[in-house]
Amino acid sequence: MDQISYKTTYVNKATAKKEWIVIDAENQVVGRLAAKVAKLLRGKYKPSYTPHVDCGDNVIIINAEKIVLTGKKMTDKIYRRHTQYPGGQRTTTPAELMKRFPERILKHAIVGMLPKNRLGRAVAKNLYIYVGTEHKHQAQQPKLIDVNVIK
Secondary structure, three states: OOOOOOOOOOOOOOOOOEEEEEOOOOOOOOHHHHHHHHHHOOOOOOOOOOOOOOOEEEEEEEEEHEOOOOOOOHHHHHHEEOOOOOOOEEEHHHHHHHHHOOHHHHHHHHOOOOOOOOOHHHOOOOOOOOOOOOOHHHOOOOOOOOOOHOO
16 A cells, blocks of 8 residues: 555645635625635635645635625624723724725624634735725736635
């Protein structure tokens, strides 16, 4: 029996094959889209997935202002942050965020699904979210992917 054929191979930073992907977020539910994008960023759809290496793809999301929240989350959900001063807790709703920074809702959901360590921070840098259909990554020749066919 040939032992070499049964050896597990791991991907490192130099041998990872990273691609550029464009996803249109128009009429997509935030949580479902975020889960699929988080898997793409980690590289879990690839057969060469390695848990401790950034082997995922670079993801560009366009039309971030056209995302959908189900139910009454647009008015009832609350995002909390703190200014680090006494009494500095600030709250906002997705409806208020959509007016000022529509891409932050999607970024918050996706980054929350990544690991909370230095690998997660490195993987989060491979995410680019844009309002509208224009983005500045045409030189990378990204492929447009229909997120509804991804399981």
